Amino acid sequence: MAQGILAIGELNEDSSLASVTGEVLAVARKLAGATGAQVSLVLLGKNASQRTKEAIALGADKVWVSEAEVLHENQIEAHLAALAQVCKAADPQVIVAGKSLFGRDLAPRLAFRLRVPLMQDCIDVNTDPATKRVVAVRPVYGGNANARVASPVDPQFVCVRPKIFEALPPNPSRRGEVVQAPVSVDASVVKVKRVRRVKEEATGVKLEDARVVVSVGRGIGGPENLPPFQDLAKALGAALGASRPVCDAGWLDHSFQVGLTGKTIAPEIYLTWAISGASQHLAGCSAAKNIVAVNRDPNANIFKEAKYGVVGDWKKVLPSFTATVKELVGS
Numbered sequence: 001m002a003q004g005i006l007a008i009g010e011l012n013e014d015s016s017l018a019s020v021t022g023e024v025l026a027v028a029r030k031l032a033g034a035t036g037a038q039v040s041l042v043l044l045g046k047n048a049s050q051r052t053k054e055a056i057a058l059g060a061d062k063v064w065v066s067e068a069e070v071l072h073e074n075q076i077e078a079h080l081a082a083l084a085q086v087c088k089a090a091d092p093q094v095i096v097a098g099k100s101l102f103g104r105d106l107a108p109r110l111a112f113r114l115r116v117p118l119m120q121d122c123i124d125v126n127t128d129p130a131t132k133r134v135v136a137v138r139p140v141y142g143g144n145a146n147a148r149v150a151s152p153v154d155p156q157f158v159c160v161r162p163k164i165f166e167a168l169p170p171n172p173s174r175r176g177e178v179v180q181a182p183v184s185v186d187a188s189v190v191k192v193k194r195v196r197r198v199k200e201e202a203t204g205v206k207l208e209d210a211r212v213v214v215s216v217g218r219g220i221g222g223p224e225n226l227p228p229f230q231d232l233a234k235a236l237g238a239a240l241g242a243s244r245p246v247c248d249a250g251w252l253d254h255s256f257q258v259g260l261t262g263k264t265i266a267p268e269i270y271l272t273w274a275i276s277g278a279s280q281h282l283a284g285c286s287a288a289k290n291i292v293a294v295n296r297d298p299n300a301n302i303f304k305e306a307k308y309g310v311v312g313d314w315k316k317v318l319p320s321f322t323a324t325v326k327e328l329v330g331s
């Protein structure tokens with residue numbers, strides 16, 4: 001009989017634990033709290049076994065690891081085949097994955113392989129006290145409504161939105177079991193070959209990890225107006241973000257996009273300039289602790305979400321705002 005919760009962990013390129021791993025473990029522990037189920041984590045890839053202690057400290061009772069060479073490059077087909085094998089061996093009642101860049105590609109395919117429904121993009125996950133089954137909440141209609149969803153079959157597969165759930169504080173005294181994952185994947189399953197790796201130029205703070213984000217919308221008018229916002233971001237030690245039209249128009253690359261079809265972020269301060277606050281944009285920043293908005297339209301939707309707002313033309317507000325920031329931080 002299926003039992004326990006299996007969380008799907010991820011490693012960064014340098015084999016460190018990806019932040020989404022702590023988040024899926026926190027979700028798994030939350031679900032386990034209601035049923036007393038065991039929480040397992042699967043970690044696949046280069047040097048995975050060096051991360052097991054960290055994973056146990058973050059909430060895993062058991063870690064399935066495999067460092068098979070075919071899993072070293074994050075090739076989706078290889079990981080998919082390996083995860084299907086681990087799921088078969090672990091026979092979990094619940095699977096938790098993160099909707100990271102990798103996870104959003106992987107989870108639907110894995111669900112299909114397992115022939116189970118996928119509860120995708122969940123922002124809350126609970127256990128029904130009566131049935132002891134998972135009830136998840138996911139935004140629908142572009143974030144305009146939330147649906148409560150459940151799966152009638154095991155494994156109940158939830159894929160959670162990143163940056164919504166906080167990893168548990170690491171507890172180094174936790175003890176857990178480490179087992180070799182029964183993975184046998186032939187290199188021929190990999191149909192996509194990486195011919196070249198181009199590293200994105202790392203300038204400044206990474207959007208996903210930034211404590212402060214300065215984000216620009218279509219209302220800034222064009223790419224020629226970006227420099228003063230980049231200057232403000234630099235003065236604040238912030239990352240730059242953008243709404244979708246800014247990226248669609250090519251003013252900034254899509255890696256800057258915040259929202260439903262962009263990145264999900266949870267900074268301390270999200271400072272928006274000339275962004276209207278469409279639900280699809282808010283889907284990516286609603287976990288921000290403080291939203292600050294500058295918009296010339298007093299009825300702009302962003303003001304409904306903002307803690308602080310300035311109704312005004314950014315061209316008038318930005319110079320004095322940046323000057324004050326520079327004065328305060330002494331740069």
Ligand SMILES: Cc1cc2nc3c(=O)[nH]c(=O)nc-3n(C[C@H](O)[C@H](O)[C@H](O)COP(=O)(O)OP(=O)(O)OC[C@H]3O[C@@H](n4cnc5c(N)ncnc54)[C@H](O)[C@@H]3O)c2cc1C
Nearest residue numbers: 217218219243244259260261262274276280281296313314
């Ligand atoms: C399936 C789907 C997915 C989507 N995914 C995303 C997503 O991931 N991210 C995203 O951002 N959008 C997404 N969108 C698009 C979304 O619906 C909005 O169209 C978009 O967010 C609007 O971007 P914006 O606020 O920059 O532009 P606009 O809606 O055009 O707003 C511009 C704002 O700038 C203000 N403004 C203009 N000039 C000035 C000035 N001089 N000073 C101050 N304020 C000024 C205006 O008052 C206005 O509020 C998606 C849409 C769909 C259908």
